[in-house]
Amino acid sequence: MGMQVNTNLAANNAYRNLNNTQNALSKSMEKLSSGLRINRAADDAAGLAISEGLKSQVNGYTVAARNAQDGISVVQTAEGALTEVNSILQRLRDLAVQAGNDSNNTDSRDAIKKEATQLSSELTRISQTTNFNGTKLLDGSANLNFQVGADGNAASTIKVDLTKANVGGIASALTVGGASTGTTFNIAAFNAATGDPTGLNAGTYTFKSVKGGVTTTVAVTTASNATTADDFAAQLNKDAGFSAGYTATVVKNANGTGSAITISANDGGAVDTVDPSGSGVFNAGTAAAPGAGLDFSSNAGAQSAINQIDTQIKAVSAARADIGAVQNRMESAINSLNVGKENLTAASSRITDVDMASEMVSFTRSNILSQAGTAMLAQANQSNQGVLKLLG
Numbered sequence: 001m002g003m004q005v006n007t008n009l010a011a012n013n014a015y016r017n018l019n020n021t022q023n024a025l026s027k028s029m030e031k032l033s034s035g036l037r038i039n040r041a042a043d044d045a046a047g048l049a050i051s052e053g054l055k056s057q058v059n060g061y062t063v064a065a066r067n068a069q070d071g072i073s074v075v076q077t078a079e080g081a082l083t084e085v086n087s088i089l090q091r092l093r094d095l096a097v098q099a100g101n102d103s104n105n106t107d108s109r110d111a112i113k114k115e116a117t118q119l120s121s122e123l124t125r126i127s128q129t130t131n132f133n134g135t136k137l138l139d140g141s142a143n144l145n146f147q148v149g150a151d152g153n154a155a156s157t158i159k160v161d162l163t164k165a166n167v168g169g170i171a172s173a174l175t176v177g178g179a180s181t182g183t184t185f186n187i188a189a190f191n192a193a194t195g196d197p198t199g200l201n202a203g204t205y206t207f208k209s210v211k212g213g214v215t216t217t218v219a220v221t222t223a224s225n226a227t228t229a230d231d232f233a234a235q236l237n238k239d240a241g242f243s244a245g246y247t248a249t250v251v252k253n254a255n256g257t258g259s260a261i262t263i264s265a266n267d268g269g270a271v272d273t274v275d276p277s278g279s280g281v282f283n284a285g286t287a288a289a290p291g292a293g294l295d296f297s298s299n300a301g302a303q304s305a306i307n308q309i310d311t312q313i314k315a316v317s318a319a320r321a322d323i324g325a326v327q328n329r330m331e332s333a334i335n336s337l338n339v340g341k342e343n344l345t346a347a348s349s350r351i352t353d354v355d356m357a358s359e360m361v362s363f364t365r366s367n368i369l370s371q372a373g374t375a376m377l378a379q380a381n382q383s384n385q386g387v388l389k390l391l392g
Helices: 009-034 045-099 106-129 167-173 187-191 229-238 240-245 299-352 356-390
Strands: 143-147 157-161 183-186 203-211 214-222 246-252 258-265 270-274
Touching: 009 356, 045 106, 045 143, 045 157, 045 167, 045 299, 106 167, 157 299, 167 299, 203 258, 229 240, 229 246, 229 258, 240 246, 258 270
Parallel strands: none
Antiparallel strands: 143 157, 183 258, 203 214, 203 270, 246 258
8 A cells, every 4th residue: 555645544534433432422421411311303213202102191190190189179178068068957857856846835946946047047158158269069050070181081081060969959948937039020120210121220229028027128239230130149249238138149041141130038038129219119029939948836847847857968968978989089090190100101211211321331432432543543643654754
């Protein structure tokens, strides 16, 4: 082979090998420092695609387990309130048994009735105030879905039907003394002062409940016009004076819009209302018939009350059993999610995580080759120095 100085093949070869070694050394350092075998798609395109899918599943399982735990909190909140409902019903039953004894005089039975009335009112309060994050649980409307899976299908959802836990309905069924269920007024009746049948006008409305010759009166001032019957009822119920003695509920049409408003007096009396102009008592109200309720005035009424209360105790017990079953299902779902998360994390780790021992072997090899390549490149650069001797 001749001696050339223009092209040093040995140096080019040494440089190429050194460059490859440096690339390998750089990748090993990146993997060792990050702990990942796949730091970019170029490291393993197929492995990256698989690992990202597994990551989505793992993250989904984590959130789903948290959702399921929230579901447990919801049903525990409902079940805790139903525990007290059961206690109230048991006390009502005791009172009914006590009232069935004819050793009670009128005053004794009135005392029993007063306690039973307060207990029934507490059932109503529980139905209205038991909520989780603003969602009422015991008013008969709660039918909830909980996402306890990582996928967008029906198998990832658990439905919790709390409509059977309708404490408000129980309170209505156990109204003491056959109280009236309220008086219903057409929306137009509230607007007679202005002749506007479509809106609910701001103004002062006076409600009267007459029972046993006693009149209970309250005046409510609405600060602004209400656009719907729901808005108007909400304004009434927000008034402390009104809510202390009355309750406003909306009567819905088939299309869901409010067609009338029912005003119920807590004392069970029939309700009248006066329009804001003071022109007189409305005649548009339709008084509901007294409810069957609970009667503690006689042995026969008390026995009927016992049977009615027993029916509600069975209903509450059945609702609590359903809630307990759902809670057990939620706990099983959490256990399943945690096991799945663990296994999927292990699978993802096998794809993306670097084997530190194996990679350290490669790093050491590349490091030694880098030092040797650098030395050989220096030797190759000196190999053509002999030409200088020929040039004298």
